[in-house]
Amino acid sequence: MNETGHSGSLLKPAKLKTATAVELARVNKWYGDFHVLRDIDLKVMGGERIVICGPSGSGKSTMIRCINRLEEHQAGHIVIDGVELTADLKKIDEVRREVGMVFQHFNLFPHLSVLENCTLALIWVRKMPKKQAEEVALHYLKRVKIPEQAQKYPGQLSGGQQQRVAIARALCMNPKIMLFDEPTSALDPEMVKEVLDTMVHLAEDGMTMLVVTHEMGFARQVANRIVFMDEGQIVETNAPEEFFAHPQHERTKLFLGQILR
Amino acid sequence: MSSELPAAAHPAKVVFYNDPRVRSILYQLALCAAVAFLVYGAASNAIENLARAHIASGFGFWGHTAGFDISQTLIEYSSRGSTYGRAFWVGLLNTLLVAGVGIVFATIIGFVVGIARLSRNWLVAKVAGGYVEIIRNLPLLLQLLFWYNAVLKALPDIRDSVVLRGGIFLNNRGLFLPEPVFKTGFGAVLFALLAGIAGAVIFYVWARRRQERTGQQAPVFSVALALLVGLPLAAFMLAGRPLGFEFPQAGRFNITGGIEVLPEFAALLFGLSIYTAAFIAEVVRAGILAVSRGQTEAAYSLGLTPGRTLRLVVVPQAMRVIIPPLTSQYLNLTKNSTLAVAIGYPDLVQVFTGTVLNQTGQAVEVVAITMLVYLCISLGTSLLMNIYNSRMALTER
Amino acid sequence: MTMAEGDLAVTEIAFVRHSTIGPRPPPAAMTGALGWLRENLFSSTFNIALTVLIALLLAWIIPELVKFLLVDAVWTGADRDACLESVQHREIGACWPFVWERLPYFIYGSYPIPQRWRVDVFFALLAIGIVWLLWLNAPRRDLAAFYFFVIMPVSSFILLTGWSAIGLQPVDTVLWGGVLVTIVVASVGIVFSLPLGILLALGRRSHMPAVRTLSVIFIEFVRGVPLVTVLFMAGVMLPLFVPESLSPDKLVRALVGIAIFASAYMAEVVRAGLQAVPKGQYEGAMAVGLRYWQMMRLIILPQALKVTIPNIVNTYIGLFKDTTLVFIVGIFDLLRTIEVARIDPKWATPVTSTTGYVVAAIFYLIFCYGMSRYARAMEARLARGDRR
Numbered sequence A: 001m002n003e004t005g006h007s008g009s010l011l012k013p014a015k016l017k018t019a020t021a022v023e024l025a026r027v028n029k030w031y032g033d034f035h036v037l038r039d040i041d042l043k044v045m046g047g048e049r050i051v052i053c054g055p056s057g058s059g060k061s062t063m064i065r066c067i068n069r070l071e072e073h074q075a076g077h078i079v080i081d082g083v084e085l086t087a088d089l090k091k092i093d094e095v096r097r098e099v100g101m102v103f104q105h106f107n108l109f110p111h112l113s114v115l116e117n118c119t120l121a122l123i124w125v126r127k128m129p130k131k132q133a134e135e136v137a138l139h140y141l142k143r144v145k146i147p148e149q150a151q152k153y154p155g156q157l158s159g160g161q162q163q164r165v166a167i168a169r170a171l172c173m174n175p176k177i178m179l180f181d182e183p184t185s186a187l188d189p190e191m192v193k194e195v196l197d198t199m200v201h202l203a204e205d206g207m208t209m210l211v212v213t214h215e216m217g218f219a220r221q222v223a224n225r226i227v228f229m230d231e232g233q234i235v236e237t238n239a240p241e242e243f244f245a246h247p248q249h250e251r252t253k254l255f256l257g258q259i260l261r
Numbered sequence B: 001m002s003s004e005l006p007a008a009a010h011p012a013k014v015v016f017y018n019d020p021r022v023r024s025i026l027y028q029l030a031l032c033a034a035v036a037f038l039v040y041g042a043a044s045n046a047i048e049n050l051a052r053a054h055i056a057s058g059f060g061f062w063g064h065t066a067g068f069d070i071s072q073t074l075i076e077y078s079s080r081g082s083t084y085g086r087a088f089w090v091g092l093l094n095t096l097l098v099a100g101v102g103i104v105f106a107t108i109i110g111f112v113v114g115i116a117r118l119s120r121n122w123l124v125a126k127v128a129g130g131y132v133e134i135i136r137n138l139p140l141l142l143q144l145l146f147w148y149n150a151v152l153k154a155l156p157d158i159r160d161s162v163v164l165r166g167g168i169f170l171n172n173r174g175l176f177l178p179e180p181v182f183k184t185g186f187g188a189v190l191f192a193l194l195a196g197i198a199g200a201v202i203f204y205v206w207a208r209r210r211q212e213r214t215g216q217q218a219p220v221f222s223v224a225l226a227l228l229v230g231l232p233l234a235a236f237m238l239a240g241r242p243l244g245f246e247f248p249q250a251g252r253f254n255i256t257g258g259i260e261v262l263p264e265f266a267a268l269l270f271g272l273s274i275y276t277a278a279f280i281a282e283v284v285r286a287g288i289l290a291v292s293r294g295q296t297e298a299a300y301s302l303g304l305t306p307g308r309t310l311r312l313v314v315v316p317q318a319m320r321v322i323i324p325p326l327t328s329q330y331l332n333l334t335k336n337s338t339l340a341v342a343i344g345y346p347d348l349v350q351v352f353t354g355t356v357l358n359q360t361g362q363a364v365e366v367v368a369i370t371m372l373v374y375l376c377i378s379l380g381t382s383l384l385m386n387i388y389n390s391r392m393a394l395t396e397r
Numbered sequence C: 001m002t003m004a005e006g007d008l009a010v011t012e013i014a015f016v017r018h019s020t021i022g023p024r025p026p027p028a029a030m031t032g033a034l035g036w037l038r039e040n041l042f043s044s045t046f047n048i049a050l051t052v053l054i055a056l057l058l059a060w061i062i063p064e065l066v067k068f069l070l071v072d073a074v075w076t077g078a079d080r081d082a083c084l085e086s087v088q089h090r091e092i093g094a095c096w097p098f099v100w101e102r103l104p105y106f107i108y109g110s111y112p113i114p115q116r117w118r119v120d121v122f123f124a125l126l127a128i129g130i131v132w133l134l135w136l137n138a139p140r141r142d143l144a145a146f147y148f149f150v151i152m153p154v155s156s157f158i159l160l161t162g163w164s165a166i167g168l169q170p171v172d173t174v175l176w177g178g179v180l181v182t183i184v185v186a187s188v189g190i191v192f193s194l195p196l197g198i199l200l201a202l203g204r205r206s207h208m209p210a211v212r213t214l215s216v217i218f219i220e221f222v223r224g225v226p227l228v229t230v231l232f233m234a235g236v237m238l239p240l241f242v243p244e245s246l247s248p249d250k251l252v253r254a255l256v257g258i259a260i261f262a263s264a265y266m267a268e269v270v271r272a273g274l275q276a277v278p279k280g281q282y283e284g285a286m287a288v289g290l291r292y293w294q295m296m297r298l299i300i301l302p303q304a305l306k307v308t309i310p311n312i313v314n315t316y317i318g319l320f321k322d323t324t325l326v327f328i329v330g331i332f333d334l335l336r337t338i339e340v341a342r343i344d345p346k347w348a349t350p351v352t353s354t355t356g357y358v359v360a361a362i363f364y365l366i367f368c369y370g371m372s373r374y375a376r377a378m379e380a381r382l383a384r385g386d387r388r
Helices: A007-011 A060-067 A089-098 A114-124 A130-143 A159-172 A189-204 A216-222 A240-245 A250-259 B020-052 B084-117 B122-136 B140-152 B186-214 B220-238 B263-290 B293-301 B306-343 B348-360 B363-392 C032-040 C045-071 C096-108 C113-134 C141-161 C179-204 C209-224 C227-241 C250-276 C279-288 C292-307 C309-329 C334-342 C352-386
Strands: A020-031 A034-045 A049-053 A075-080 A099-102 A177-181 A208-212 A225-230 A233-238 B162-164 B168-171 B174-177 B179-182 B243-246 B259-261
Touching: A020 A060, A020 A208, A034 A060, A034 A208, A034 A233, A049 A060, A049 A216, A060 A075, A060 A177, A060 A208, A089 A099, A099 A159, A099 B293, A114 A130, A114 A159, A114 B306, A130 A159, A130 B186, A159 A189, A189 A208, A189 A216, A216 A240, A225 A240, A225 A250, A233 A240, A233 A250, B020 C209, B020 C227, B084 B122, B084 B263, B084 B306, B084 B348, B122 B263, B122 C045, B122 C352, B140 B263, B140 B306, B140 C309, B140 C334, B140 C352, B174 B263, B186 B220, B259 B263, B263 B306, B293 B306, B306 B348, B306 B363, B306 C227, B306 C309, B348 B363, B348 C227, B363 C209, B363 C227, C096 C113, C096 C179, C096 C334, C096 C352, C113 C141, C113 C179, C141 C179, C179 C209, C179 C250, C179 C309, C179 C334, C209 C250, C227 C250, C227 C309, C250 C292, C250 C309, C279 C292, C292 C309, C309 C334, C309 C352, C334 C352
Parallel strands: A049 A208, A049 A225, A099 A177, A177 A208
Antiparallel strands: A020 A034, A020 A075, A225 A233, B162 B168, B168 B174, B174 B259, B179 B243
């Protein structure tokens, strides 16, 4: 893992240590009495792009939030690139450094400029000198195609621009795995495309991605596997073409009938 | 419909009393006339009544001898030599003293309680909540009277004073502390303190620069603390401990020497601090809650520790929401310090609007001056607050 | 680490679940009393330390409180001997006989005993008014406003001060005291501050510069000075400004001070409510042809007031607590009557003062806490109403 800053290594895609990027084994989670995740078994190999879909309340967001310990699971094992997630704070920090997350509501820091949003973690977590951090940040801002907004504040940007900044911010830490929690659900329709295009480019560069989304066009274009969840469990998984053309389970058919016109 | 509309060379004429502009002017004239009439009536009545009671007018009383004692004076004052004007300053300084110390205590207690209310620990949160609910629903005057009469006045008499180690006497006339006597060489300690402050600031700036250049972090807090405490301490030792104490001596009816902390001051201080802290706790709680959970989640997912997340992401945003209502609570505390008159603490109102007004009878001048002082404090603070707000507003489209 | 067999095909891309997993109860350590304790009280070493500390603190305070108020308390007696340790030879808590004997004084002050029924009628009229106004399902609540702000004040005034013409013996305000005075001062504050506050708020938002300037000056001046100075001003300056024949009595002066002070604060609260009413409402009302006062009365003010009811109630709570300040200008409100009673030599014991303050605390807690619960309920109700 990278501790001190060396901008060169941060600009090259990070390599996983093991072949399996994420493994969830019999993961169970409860909110009080409510059994929100039931016996989740999922194995994501390096370089795979997984799209997770399902009706609201099915536990999709909860599942990926367990991967970077924003939520805690009560039973089962979660292993990220060989590191098991437990209550051990050091392990949690390790995992969070290597897993990036993009949120539905962007969660940019409004009191910092776009550039400062991106360099914050580089300076304080990777302990980089400021100049280097800014170079890295600009590199990724260019990658999401908004380098000219570097000095603006989040309040001055459109939704689509903010989400792209959020993606750049996550990429600055050079994560091995990227998690997306409904990244386009809060955007006006005309801005969805720019964000999806950014994510497609990311996929083309070989990033391991887990994406919770309703954008089926994106899924068809980019996903290796589609995972359908309902009532806290994985109901069906398949490659995109097969998934859309020949859904097997009753509930999958019902769901697809509702969202595809 | 008439087919002969007059050519509109100019807009149609309106009857003057229906014209809104004319009406508005008439209303305002009527209002100003009414106010002027009232003011004139009040003033002439006042002149008549004052003349009848042979009370002087004007501010000449400011230079007259006061002739009464004040139990706590931060500056030189004597009943025989000092003027009413001097008494004014004594009272004002006492107000500022209790307000200043009260603000410090209230802020500390308020922040602790406010954060405690948000704790995951159920017991801590509930106890903090209980404190806030009870204190906010009891009148401040009741709390002051309780502290003064039921607690401090219930302490033993002078003859049975509680004696603490270090020569401290506690009784119902006050808390008697040893008075520090600064011998030669103490100047070096003060100098060392200033040097410590300067050193801490310089170190902080240097550490920031170094972090920007190389990314390495330095333990700023520990070093600053060491400088602020260590340097003065070293200077103190090296100068041969230039600090003596004049200990209070217990006589038969009195205690002489030392510093006397009046029970009036202590009661007012406790009452004001505890009361205002309950309100500050709510302000702090609202400020922290105003920062959405998503901000902490985003910071955690980037790998920031909870401590750094608080310092770099949550607190800056929370402070924007906290500071305006916080200053308004500080103003409330300052205004509430006027309750001193109920327990006899010689603040501005008690000394000036109380004793001085009684002795000179010049109610209008005295009350006007007092109100002017508080008005200046309030308006001045509001002005500063507005400037602060406009500078700190988050930049938006 | 192994994967479970059975319905799961692990490394293949395609998978279909054949049997549904039903919900299961959470593991024992998570639920029930034990789980809740772990989660909330003992989740980390720091938390454990805090819990222990606070539990110790409570274990010290609460028994002491119960001891003082109930266990060691004296319940009957005729004078101080009943509450003195040296006489009773045991630890003494609260001196309740002191309260029983002086309770009428705390409630009525020195109001003549045969006339005290008038005070009771006043309390009843006030209670009716409050319930009628605040109970949301009450019939004809518009009449309730008229009753509360017009009928009740006038009839209460006549009732309490007396009017020989109808056989009510005049009672000088000097004799009033205790809860009667507190309620009178608070009620006057409430009744006058809302209408005056509305006028001031409208004045502040007016387009007429003279009106606006005068309103701003008044509001900022009164809000910038302490209530004590306003009471002093009313107390010593009011007699100077009126011709000698009209010299107002002490209570009236204090009431004027309180009313002025409360109006300025209420003005700001109402102003916030007026700002919350969308501009479209003003435009719609004007488009329909309503004139200024009609627009305000029928459209704008009802909405503005509804939105700020929680803030209005909070201001009333503050006003209720501020009534204690009339103590300082010599009016015998509840606190002052307690002060007078507690230094009575007949009941001089070390616990008399605390007992007196406990009585005051109970009174104010009930009223203020009750009002704050009402405010919170209104807030919740308003929030619910906004959700579609």
